[in-house]
Amino acid sequence: AQKVTQAQTEISVVEKEDVTLDCVYETRDTTYYLFWYKQPPSGELVFLIRRNSFDEQNEISGRYSWNFQKSTSSFNFTITASQVVDSAVYFCALRLDTGRRALTFGSGTRLQVQP
């Protein structure tokens, strides 16, 4: 069975600091998809990125970047120059290409950005 681990329960940084959220996954499948979601205080999950297992290119979107490394089964998320509005719970998730269509989520990392 697949599993997603986010070892960091809570991170606190000061505005403008860079911060990296770790995500490690386990699966025996060769085709899978990795996701990051943001859950602000309002509660609704906001989709940030999807990556498939064949595409190990790192991605940058504004202040956000993602580092996917199959060799270490990791899909880490970095926020550069953090802002107070980045404060949220961030979830990493995994979905297989076959069988169940649901996501397997990590336990989440609460990021607190202090002004």
Added chain:
Amino acid sequence: DVKVTQSSRYLVKRTGEKVFLECVQDMDHENMFWYRQDPGLGLRLIYFSYDVKMKEKGDIPEGYSVSREKKERFSLILESASTNQTSMYLCASSLKGGGTRKKYFGPGTRLTVT
């Protein structure tokens, strides 16, 4: 814009009551999901449905049932609510297909069972 709505943001029920949580999506999505979110555990799948009247158990279906009579609506039912079902419940939907399909989440229902 895809919209997934849930009938209540906050709900307080008594132990033993039958509870209905409703979820509606407006984008003709085939797949719908119910997750439960608890601190330190992330989101865990309760049930999902990939078509009208079709349903499959997720990781923690015990104590829950679901109903999908219409494509746009997916209901989660707590037959006899218990205090350990106090949690945040999130509904999601997506188009049918493999892992590339983006999943859209509702705002969540925070259920307290006293």
